Amino acid sequence: MTTELFRVNELYRLLVNLIRPGTIHQVDHQRTRVRVQIDQLTSGWLPWLTTRAGNDQSWWAPEVGEQVIVLSPSGELANGFVLPAVYQNKHPTPSYDPDESVWLFKNHARFSYHRGNDELIIELTGEGNTKLVSPQGVHIVGDVFVDGNIEATGDITDHTRSMQDDRDIYNGHGHDVPGHGTAVPTGNKQ
Numbered sequence: 090m091t092t093e094l095f096r097v098n099e100l101y102r103l104l105v106n107l108i109r110p111g112t113i114h115q116v117d118h119q120r121t122r123v124r125v126q127i128d129q130l131t132s133g134w135l136p137w138l139t140t141r142a143g144n145d146q147s148w149w150a151p152e153v154g155e156q157v158i159v160l161s162p163s164g165e166l167a168n169g170f171v172l173p174a175v176y177q178n179k180h181p182t183p184s185y186d187p188d189e190s191v192w193l194f195k196n197h198a199r200f201s202y203h204r205g206n207d208e209l210i211i212e213l214t215g216e217g218n219t220k221l222v223s224p225q226g227v228h229i230v231g232d233v234f235v236d237g238n239i240e241a242t243g244d245i246t247d248h249t250r251s252m253q254d255d256r257d258i259y260n261g262h263g264h265d266v267p268g269h270g271t272a273v274p275t276g277n278k279q
Contacts, residue, residue: 103164137171
């Protein structure tokens with residue numbers, strides 16, 4: 090083979106390897122690396138790209154079978170980065186609305202925001218507990234509607250009183266009033 094033909098073949102190989110579609114073959118969560126199946130070739134362990142990896146960070150690991158793109162600087166697959174992900178027949182898009190952003194999870198839990206309607210919806214499908222953790226508290230501006238029970242481990246207050254005050258007043262000295270809990274008897278306590 091002549092030197093020129095070798096160079097052309099090598100340039101062709103490097104050019105073809107710049108951008109390659111593939112499918113996740115293995116995932117190493119501890120090292121944040123994946124192996125990608127590209128045609129008949131399985132890559133070495135490559136890092137996947139994320140949205141943030143500095144002082145602010147994001148974590149969303151790719152899964153086996155997920156379609157991705159391998160970006161290889163200078164065409165060397167060994168130096169590649171994996172860009173998740175590409176919709177496919179097996180995993181189609183969760184929405185076709187350009188005004189909606191959606192995260193859909195394997196258990197069908199769904200987090201969506203529609204900027205046209207200014208509507209945020211969080212749908213949970215499992216039996217687990219949903220937690221919002223904010224040690225400094227949560228401030229809600231606007232009305233709150235609860236279709237279910239409210240339970241608290243601390244005091245509940247409104248602009249007129251504290252329920253803790255009610256418990257202190259009624260602590261063992263009242264009687265049941267249907268639908269209203271305990272009421273303080275009038276007159277002398279016995």
